[in-house]
Amino acid sequence: MVSQESKRRVPAMCWGVLSVAICMMVAVPISRAGSLSFSTVVVDAGHGGADGGSVWNGLIEKKLCLDVALRLERILKAKGLRVVMTRRTDATMELSDRAKIANKWRNAVFVSIHFNANRNRSVSGLQTFYRSSRGRMLASPVQRAMDRDLTGINRGIAIANFKVLRETIMPAILIEAGFISNRTEASRCGSATHRQKIAQAIASGILAARTHP
Numbered sequence: 001m002v003s004q005e006s007k008r009r010v011p012a013m014c015w016g017v018l019s020v021a022i023c024m025m026v027a028v029p030i031s032r033a034g035s036l037s038f039s040t041v042v043v044d045a046g047h048g049g050a051d052g053g054s055v056w057n058g059l060i061e062k063k064l065c066l067d068v069a070l071r072l073e074r075i076l077k078a079k080g081l082r083v084v085m086t087r088r089t090d091a092t093m094e095l096s097d098r099a100k101i102a103n104k105w106r107n108a109v110f111v112s113i114h115f116n117a118n119r120n121r122s123v124s125g126l127q128t129f130y131r132s133s134r135g136r137m138l139a140s141p142v143q144r145a146m147d148r149d150l151t152g153i154n155r156g157i158a159i160a161n162f163k164v165l166r167e168t169i170m171p172a173i174l175i176e177a178g179f180i181s182n183r184t185e186a187s188r189c190g191s192a193t194h195r196q197k198i199a200q201a202i203a204s205g206i207l208a209a210r211t212h213p
């Protein structure tokens, strides 16, 4: 009888241990869903040098991108993150070189900053692009923070096959921080106060995406 009981108990206990193990395996990724673990942020100021990007309403996209990128660098460094800049000056840079700089870093995310333009000057708003599911985990909180903290239409997040998103091996996003072809939005983007708010909103979204230790 004892031996029979012990025979029954053994598989029951094994199943118990196994089910706990399965629960843990399932529970850990679920509890961490929506957050990323990283210590470095690669900040990519769009365009630069010979590539001015969009030019509208007296604004040159490359200058706005660099300005917001430098502001973002300061904020993130103050929060204790390592920040790697793909450019800190008005330099011409290939898209693949930007990805190469980023791919040297482990535990990193990639954030490319751009401003948008459209021939239809009534189009405006803020949008964040991603390509991978982990990119989406960064895009969502960044877009949410911009929508919460900035004036402008929320154009949401969207998948895009941009080269910098395709060639970077880490979670990567590309932010379009406003349409400079739209007169109202251009006037906002031309203000240093608004650009500081953009950088703060992006930083807040990046920090929200991060796993808290």
Ligand SMILES: [Zn+2]
Pocket: 046, 047, 053, 054, 061, 114, 115
């Ligand atoms: Zn651009």
